[in-house]
Amino acid sequence: MTAPAYEHNGARVTRERFYAIACDPRRSVAVEACAGAGKTWMLVSRILRALLEEGAEDARSNPRHNWCPNS
Secondary structure: OOOOOOEEOOEEOOHHHHHHHHOOOOOOOOOOOOOOOOHHHHHHHHHHHHHHHHHHHHHHHOHHHOOOOOO
16 A cells, blocks of 8 residues: 655645645645545535634624634
8 A cells, every 4th residue: 555645736745734735715726536535524624714714804803703712
C-alpha cells in the first residue's frame, strides 16, 4: 500500500497543508477522491468555516451581536 498523495497545483504537500488549503472557504478548490475519502466532510468543513468567518465579521462590526469569543 502506498502513502496517500496530497497535491496542490501539481506539487506534493503534507496532509495538514492540503486540508488547510482545501477547507479554506476563500479558495476555489476541486477535490477528486474515491468513495469514503472524506469529500462530504471537506464540503461541510468549508461551509462551517465560511459561516463562522461571516459571524465573526458581523460581531466585530456590530458589538451588540458579539457572540464570537475571539473578536
